[in-house]
Amino acid sequence: MSLLKLRNVESFYGAIMALRGVSIDVEEGQIVTILGANGAGKTTLMKTVSGLMDAEKGTVEFNGKTINGMEPDKVVAEGLAHVPEGREVFPYLTVEENLRLGAYARKVPGVEDDIELVYDYFPILKERRGQSAGFLSGGQQQMLAIGRGLMARPKLMLLDEPSLGLSPLLTQEIFAIIKRLNAEQGVTMLLVEQNANVALNTAHYGYVLEMGRIVMADTCAALRASDDIQEFYLGKQDEGQRGQKRWKRRKTWR
Amino acid sequence: MEIIQLLIGGVASGCIYGLVALGFVLIYKASEGVNFAQGDMMMLGAFVALGLVNSEYWALPFIPGILLACFIMGGVGYGIDRFVVRRIFGQPQFALVILTIALGFVLRFIAGAIWGFTPLVLETPFAGQSVRFGGLVLGYEDVITIVVTAVLTLGLWAFFSRTKLGLAAQAASQNQMAAYIVGVPVRRINSMIWGLSGIVATVAGVLYAAKGAIDPNIGLLGIKAFAAAVIGGFGSLPGALLGGLLIGVVEPIAARYLPSGFSQMSPYVLMLIVLTTRPGGLFAQIHAKKV
Numbered sequence: 001m002s003l004l005k006l007r008n009v010e011s012f013y014g015a016i017m018a019l020r021g022v023s024i025d026v027e028e029g030q031i032v033t034i035l036g037a038n039g040a041g042k043t044t045l046m047k048t049v050s051g052l053m054d055a056e057k058g059t060v061e062f063n064g065k066t067i068n069g070m071e072p073d074k075v076v077a078e079g080l081a082h083v084p085e086g087r088e089v090f091p092y093l094t095v096e097e098n099l100r101l102g103a104y105a106r107k108v109p110g111v112e113d114d115i116e117l118v119y120d121y122f123p124i125l126k127e128r129r130g131q132s133a134g135f136l137s138g139g140q141q142q143m144l145a146i147g148r149g150l151m152a153r154p155k156l157m158l159l160d161e162p163s164l165g166l167s168p169l170l171t172q173e174i175f176a177i178i179k180r181l182n183a184e185q186g187v188t189m190l191l192v193e194q195n196a197n198v199a200l201n202t203a204h205y206g207y208v209l210e211m212g213r214i215v216m217a218d219t220c221a222a223l224r225a226s227d228d229i230q231e232f233y234l235g236k237q238d239e240g241q242r243g244q245k246r247w248k249r250r251k252t253w254r
Numbered sequence: 255m256e257i258i259q260l261l262i263g264g265v266a267s268g269c270i271y272g273l274v275a276l277g278f279v280l281i282y283k284a285s286e287g288v289n290f291a292q293g294d295m296m297m298l299g300a301f302v303a304l305g306l307v308n309s310e311y312w313a314l315p316f317i318p319g320i321l322l323a324c325f326i327m328g329g330v331g332y333g334i335d336r337f338v339v340r341r342i343f344g345q346p347q348f349a350l351v352i353l354t355i356a357l358g359f360v361l362r363f364i365a366g367a368i369w370g371f372t373p374l375v376l377e378t379p380f381a382g383q384s385v386r387f388g389g390l391v392l393g394y395e396d397v398i399t400i401v402v403t404a405v406l407t408l409g410l411w412a413f414f415s416r417t418k419l420g421l422a423a424q425a426a427s428q429n430q431m432a433a434y435i436v437g438v439p440v441r442r443i444n445s446m447i448w449g450l451s452g453i454v455a456t457v458a459g460v461l462y463a464a465k466g467a468i469d470p471n472i473g474l475l476g477i478k479a480f481a482a483a484v485i486g487g488f489g490s491l492p493g494a495l496l497g498g499l500l501i502g503v504v505e506p507i508a509a510r511y512l513p514s515g516f517s518q519m520s521p522y523v524l525m526l527i528v529l530t531t532r533p534g535g536l537f538a539q540i541h542a543k544k545v
Contacts, residue, residue: 105436
């Protein structure tokens with residue numbers, strides 16, 4: 001049974017339809033990625049799952065329970081942590097206070113152990129535990145945001161663009177840790193990412209979201225091999241005889 | 255000697271401004287808007303206390319009466335947020351400003367309807383007493399004002415920095431969305447903060463009433479407290495208190511050493527000076543968002 005199940009979800013910003021009937025499944029233990037250009041509806045999808053936005057139509061089912069319409073503080077108590085786009089740490093609180101707040105809604109004990117666990121994965125946070133989070137660098141803030149998400153001891157983590165504004169090297173580092181967390185801690189991940197290359201290398205399964213619709217769904221290996229993905233998301237160009245492109249390719253789903 | 259006497263009196267009235275300013279800042283942090291009814295909440299708190307304690311009304315013993323007044327006003331603050339302010343959640347800040355100005359008028363006339371517009375005096379067990387200390391003569395109410403403010407400030411500080419709920423309240427004011435997704439019930443916490451500021455306002459009102467007569471228009475003192483909050487850098491709790499103390503001290507000194515009229519003007523002149531030299535206020539929390 002899949003851990004997260006979306007069926008025909010439609011979400012609106014006022015009159016603007018951002019999700020036009022999205023159905024996805026996230027299997028337990030996997031990393032599932034959602035690719036898409038700016039404005040495709042990726043962040044909206046994440047917000048709809050975590051309860052920051054409500055789906056107007058369709059159902060969101062998590063762990064066998066319908067969660068659409070639930071307040072975000074109730075959703076996180078169910079075991080679903082959202083690591084938002086742009087970090088969103090608490091700037092005037094210390095690193096450790098930020099982590100403690102991550103455990104605000106949880107009922108299981110062992111908060112101290114989990115803080116140590118987060119420090120194991122992100123040793124730099126331990127060094128800076130007493131500092132205000134606002135003074136951390138962007139990469140450290142991203143680590144803190146992921147660590148804060150872990151503190152809820154979630155079954156499923158929503159990661160919204162963890163590479164935003166980070167150097168390629170730091171991106172590699174963060175994704176290596178995401179992979180380890182999935183393998184070692186058994187945290188299922190739903191990953192939204194602009195950087196298709198790194199996302200496809202990290203995840204097991206992928207969806208392509210365009211204009212609020214899912215247009216492709218396959219294993220990441222298959223997606224990587226697909227011509228459309230190569231052309232439009234990985235930026236590979238096949239060149240014509242004279243070393244230049246002769247026509248603009250159309251996407252096969254259009 | 256005279257200057258010390260002036261200073262102590264100034265600090266005592268400054269404590270009251272500071273407490274009302276504290277209420278402004280608490281609500282500013284929770285609801286991201288200015289509650290212009292804060293002065294009127296102080297007034298109402300003072301009247302509720304008077305209604306419970308004075309012999310012609312309920313005639314409760316002093317301390318339990320004040321505690322009950324705090325409790326009632328905490329409920330009033332909570333209720334204002336729960337049933338009124340929450341409905342305009344997401345509207346522009348301006349809506350909250352207008353709404354609280356109207357609310358201030360409503361509170362003023364409620365108090366007027368119940369207790370009348372003629373000045374009344376809160377019966378306190380320490381009225382008219384004073385302590386002699388060295389060559390100084392200190393009114394009991396001044397000493398109590400300073401002590402109570404110090405204790406309340408310490409209590410608030412401990413609450414916000416040492417308890418889980420206080421930490422959650424800080425988080426909610428720093429980043430509402432992030433507070434939501436870590437599981438903080440932001441709405442309930444905002445209501446709680448309104449309740450807390452109702453309690454702080456009541457304490458300020460009682461301390462104010464201990465010094466002299468009160469009528470439903472004393473809420474206009476809120477304007478001065480607003481200046482105090484601005485001086486402190488709206489959004490900073492210690493700043494609000496310091497701003498209140500500065501205004502409290504400047505007023506009597508201006509009254510004593512400058513021509514008449516300067517005293518009433520001095521808080522606002524001080525505010526202008528601070529705003530032109532440090533536009534963010536004395537304790538501005540400057541934070542550039544990183545992307």
